[in-house]
């Protein structure tokens with residue numbers, strides 16, 4: 001735990017990044033700087049009430065660090081499906097028992113602070129846009145490639161939600177109508193070709209090894225041609241996904257984060273080539289760049305939500 005050294009006269013928010021394995025909680029200032037943080041295991045199998053109690057305990061600790069009257073609100077980033085407008089989390093696959101949980105209502109009742117909910121990929125997108133690789137451009141598209149593939153778009157300083165909060169679920173864009181079955185039940189989703197899980201599956205099937213993307217990348221670097229070909233299949237699939245993003249959303253930058261993005265140069269070379277070779281928009285120079293905030297993106301993005309709401313309600317631009 002980091003000591004509190006920077007709590008001053010300003011206001012703070014509490015960001016909570018709820019994941020299937022851990023809950024990260026941070027006290028942040030208006031600039032998205034982390035002042036204090038803590039992390040506990042989710043213990044998801046204990047069910048929603050127990051998980052929520054752990055989230056509340058962490059939030060209370062953060063509140064104590066800043067002082068009762070110094071918190072503008074709480075932001076929670078959680079796995080989807082969820083609806084940021086109603087504050088309801090609806091059965092995420094990695095949180096057993098979370099079936100229509102009124103997370104925002106429950107949190108506001110217990111903590112007595114305005115609480116905001118956002119899809120975890122959208123929260124990370126917001127953080128990357130505000131203080132990471134997105135550089136506050138008008139149209140940023142964010143993709144996280146890890147166990148699954150998530151994405152979000154920040155347009156004119158606003159996270160897009162769509163009608164029910166399921167805007168731009170790139171992981172479930174079908175890129176091959178005859179492709180393998182995805183966890184969602186459809187066939188040929190991007191996630192079934194290029195997620196960390198899909199890459200590990202191909203390593204098992206084609207190389208007979210239990211490797212993740214980073215181990216495959218190391219083997220590819222050493223000249224292992226099978227490892228190279230598996231990664232190239234994944235890069236190719238991601239390239240198609242990104243080409244579709246360009247054609248659908250016309251972004252000015254695409255930021256890619258998540259564990260698989262740690263492969264670095266070979267991946268980003270392939271993705272930039274795919275954008276450049278898009279026949280519909282030949283030689284387009286929309287950059288595909290690595291995320292900058294790493295695993296902190298989710299918790300920082302969550303902590304930015306209360307400030308964002310506060311600014312929106314006063315009609316102030318979030319970019320100021």
Ligand SMILES: [Zn+2]
Pocket residue numbers: 171172173182183184185186189191
């Ligand atoms: Zn799918």
